[in-house]
Amino acid sequence: MEKEPLLMLPGPVPMPERVRMAMVRQAINHRGAEFGSIYADCVRVLKEIFRTKNELFVISGSGTAGMEAAVANFGRGREIACLVNGKFGERMYKIAQRYGTAHEIASEWGTPLDIASLEDRLTAGAEMVTLVHNETSAGILNPAEIVGKLARKHDALFVMDGITSIGGDEVRADAWGADVVVTGSQKCLAAPAGLSAVSVSERAWERISPERPYYLDLASYRKSAGAKVMETPYTPAVPLFLALREACLIIEEEGLAPRIARHRRNSEAVRMAAKAWGLDLLPELDRDHAYSNTVTAVKLPSGIQDSEFRGTIKKLGIEIAGGQDHLKGRIFRIGTMGATGAPEILATLAAVQHALRIHGYSPREDGVSAACGVLG
Amino acid sequence: MEKEPLLMLPGPVPMPERVRMAMVRQAINHRGAEFGSIYADCVRVLKEIFRTKNELFVISGSGTAGMEAAVANFGRGREIACLVNGKFGERMYKIAQRYGTAHEIASEWGTPLDIASLEDRLTAGAEMVTLVHNETSAGILNPAEIVGKLARKHDALFVMDGITSIGGDEVRADAWGADVVVTGSQKCLAAPAGLSAVSVSERAWERISPERPYYLDLASYRKSAGAKVMETPYTPAVPLFLALREACLIIEEEGLAPRIARHRRNSEAVRMAAKAWGLDLLPELDRDHAYSNTVTAVKLPSGIQDSEFRGTIKKLGIEIAGGQDHLKGRIFRIGTMGATGAPEILATLAAVQHALRIHGYSPREDGVSAACGVLG
Numbered sequence: 231m232e233k234e235p236l237l238m239l240p241g242p243v244p245m246p247e248r249v250r251m252a253m254v255r256q257a258i259n260h261r262g263a264e265f266g267s268i269y270a271d272c273v274r275v276l277k278e279i280f281r282t283k284n285e286l287f288v289i290s291g292s293g294t295a296g297m298e299a300a301v302a303n304f305g306r307g308r309e310i311a312c313l314v315n316g317k318f319g320e321r322m323y324k325i326a327q328r329y330g331t332a333h334e335i336a337s338e339w340g341t342p343l344d345i346a347s348l349e350d351r352l353t354a355g356a357e358m359v360t361l362v363h364n365e366t367s368a369g370i371l372n373p374a375e376i377v378g379k380l381a382r383k384h385d386a387l388f389v390m391d392g393i394t395s396i397g398g399d400e401v402r403a404d405a406w407g408a409d410v411v412v413t414g415s416q417k418c419l420a421a422p423a424g425l426s427a428v429s430v431s432e433r434a435w436e437r438i439s440p441e442r443p444y445y446l447d448l449a450s451y452r453k454s455a456g457a458k459v460m461e462t463p464y465t466p467a468v469p470l471f472l473a474l475r476e477a478c479l480i481i482e483e484e485g486l487a488p489r490i491a492r493h494r495r496n497s498e499a500v501r502m503a504a505k506a507w508g509l510d511l512l513p514e515l516d517r518d519h520a521y522s523n524t525v526t527a528v529k530l531p532s533g534i535q536d537s538e539f540r541g542t543i544k545k546l547g548i549e550i551a552g553g554q555d556h557l558k559g560r561i562f563r564i565g566t567m568g569a570t571g572a573p574e575i576l577a578t579l580a581a582v583q584h585a586l587r588i589h590g591y592s593p594r595e596d597g598v599s600a601a602c603g604v605l606g
Numbered sequence: 607m608e609k610e611p612l613l614m615l616p617g618p619v620p621m622p623e624r625v626r627m628a629m630v631r632q633a634i635n636h637r638g639a640e641f642g643s644i645y646a647d648c649v650r651v652l653k654e655i656f657r658t659k660n661e662l663f664v665i666s667g668s669g670t671a672g673m674e675a676a677v678a679n680f681g682r683g684r685e686i687a688c689l690v691n692g693k694f695g696e697r698m699y700k701i702a703q704r705y706g707t708a709h710e711i712a713s714e715w716g717t718p719l720d721i722a723s724l725e726d727r728l729t730a731g732a733e734m735v736t737l738v739h740n741e742t743s744a745g746i747l748n749p750a751e752i753v754g755k756l757a758r759k760h761d762a763l764f765v766m767d768g769i770t771s772i773g774g775d776e777v778r779a780d781a782w783g784a785d786v787v788v789t790g791s792q793k794c795l796a797a798p799a800g801l802s803a804v805s806v807s808e809r810a811w812e813r814i815s816p817e818r819p820y821y822l823d824l825a826s827y828r829k830s831a832g833a834k835v836m837e838t839p840y841t842p843a844v845p846l847f848l849a850l851r852e853a854c855l856i857i858e859e860e861g862l863a864p865r866i867a868r869h870r871r872n873s874e875a876v877r878m879a880a881k882a883w884g885l886d887l888l889p890e891l892d893r894d895h896a897y898s899n900t901v902t903a904v905k906l907p908s909g910i911q912d913s914e915f916r917g918t919i920k921k922l923g924i925e926i927a928g929g930q931d932h933l934k935g936r937i938f939r940i941g942t943m944g945a946t947g948a949p950e951i952l953a954t955l956a957a958v959q960h961a962l963r964i965h966g967y968s969p970r971e972d973g974v975s976a977a978c979g980v981l982g
Contacts, residue, residue: 234632260799467800
């Protein structure tokens with residue numbers, strides 16, 4: 231097998247060797263004490279990263295399963311206000327449509343959320359608000375604290391998708407009043423894909439729906455986690471728990487604050503390179519919104535074909551992401567999540583700069599040098 | 607770390623080294639051609655093992671997720687007849703209650719299904735029948751072909767849980783008229799826990815519910831599997847797919863018929879040992895039911911405490927299962943699934959025989975010798 235490509239995507243991301251190696255163990259009994267302590271380790275560290283004292287569960291299913299669990303357990307039959315400024319906001323809206331009366335509050339992808347319309351919807355009786363904290367499709371960081379305050383003021387539940395911010399950017403679930411918070415394993419946690427984690431506040435438990443799905447029934451997760459030996463209600467994906475535990479221990483060793491600083495530095499380096507090249511970032515910000523610190527969305531210069539451009543980069547052993555849906559061919563996205571540092575960022579920027587040149591765009595300045603200034 | 611125990615449970619089961627090692631790879635892009643071919647390999651082999659020409663999908667979620675997918679996509683709002691003679695039959699009934707009007711057709715655990723009552727329920731208009739083919743809680747193999755014929759005669763959909771038979775015992779999904787068939791990765795396939803596979807017949811597609819869950823929406827799985835590059839609708843648990851592919855290739859190499867013969871020989875050896883010890887098996891059979899070939903449920907002699915008995919066996923490095931729910935303390939169960947052969951069976955029987963003796967039961971004859979006669 232040739233060397234695997236370096237994945238600079240907004241997930242999945244490169245995993246530390248320790249995380250990958252944790253999976254090779256022989257099967258263990260998932261009803262035994264050892265699995266209980268593996269699960270407990272994951273929960274302990276994840277609660278630190280979520281900044282929550284609420285209960286937290288790990289589901290054997292990807293981030294979308296976690297999002298659905300949040301809506302299906304607490305939103306059934308309710309009025310749900312869904313803030314949307316990108317693909318994952320749309321996905322949350324689609325999920326909400328399957329369970330409640332969903333109201334989309336849409337902005338152009340990568341532009342500020344319409345907080346005024348949210349307030350109107352809350353005044354009109356919305357009982358749940360959904361927000362994607364870090365919208366990877368557009369590289370924008372949404373104002374979770376503001377949304378949380380509004381939801382609380384109107385006594386609505388606040389469901390936050392922190393799938394691509396948690397572990398890479400600051401999240402304060404409890405301080406922001408986020409009642410149900412979701413993350414995925416293969417993003418800033420740098421673990422393999424296939425697990426999601428969900429925290430649940432007391433306010434949410436008080437409003438749990440009597441009619442719930444089975445596999446994603448969070449009341450079952452609660453009951454099993456509280457058993458004498460901590461466990462999951464249904465068979466867990468044991469190798470993924472082993473890997474997630476290792477990834478959590480690595481985060482503890484690095485420290486959350488230095489880890490967030492590293493993610494910020496990495497994304498700042500990418501933004502500096504784009505600026506040096508004379509390229510625009512996709513997001514249009516106001517003072518409440520910010521550029522994502524885990525993925526940067528850059529407008530592709532006109533005349534460059536996305537597939538050829540990324541093909542050139544791929545030939546250099548690096549995968550970056552294109553745009554999704556209507557942004558296909560209009561932007562490229564560089565993920566700076568997980569176990570990435572200066573070497574990965576520099577290699578990626580060098581490859582992008584090369585691809586820009588050979589596909590006919592002349593960068594204004596040397597973006598790689600600009601990035602070194604941030605990273606060094 | 608000390609040596610891991612030998613798991614002779616009805617799942618999870620020991621995995622071949624090749625399967626475990628397949629998981630250590632660096633992350634790959636799950637929207638790329640390589641993942642597509644990994645998924646395609648799994649589907650190709652699983653269809654052979656299911657004996658189906660129907661479409662088949664792999665879900666990142668354990669067997670219970672597959673069971674729920676079957677009921678939630680095709681049973682919503684319908685009259686569902688649930689055959690129950692063990693814990694997993696009960697689970698299917700609980701799932702059915704969340705989606706349709708569920709009718710439990712219950713027999714004592716480990717006793718024959720009540721086929722006459724099923725026929726009555728079908729005559730009364732049941733539109734779906736659920737069956738657990740191999741009931742691990744009781745060690746009984748249920749008559750899937752008979753149930754399938756009845757369901758077809760009354761134009762009902764037949765949902766079959768083949769989680770602990772597929773890959774270890776004969777299953778003929780199409781010949782039996784099984785419309786939706788489910789298996790799990792960590793049983794007879796000898797892959798890690800965390801994936802389920804679901805096959806869907808044309809008859810089932812014609813009756814798919816317009817109101818479906820999101821993560822388990824099989825129409826989304828169908829659409830994504832049919833894309834130019836075969837993929838899953840949501841992020842898959844990539845390491846588990848890598849392991850499942852390897853497990854499938856191993857099954858192809860062994861051959862399905864020899865593999866089934868091996869499972870039958872192994873379970874026959876356990877049954878012969880129990881007989882030699884003078885112990886009764888739990889199941890009460892009629893001519894349509896059979897002993898399971900993947901797990902054997904044996905009645906614990908009176909006076910022996912289950913936890914002490916299995917504790918003695920565990921000290922010898924081997925884990926067998928006890929009874930579940932009301933059978934706790936009344937039976938012990940030995941799994942013979944996956945990558946197990948004569949050495950594992952013999953070690954297990956030797957340990958069980960020893961435990962019987964030191965906890966005060968005198969085996970009538972040498973069960974280990976009896977097993978050698980079958981295995982040799």
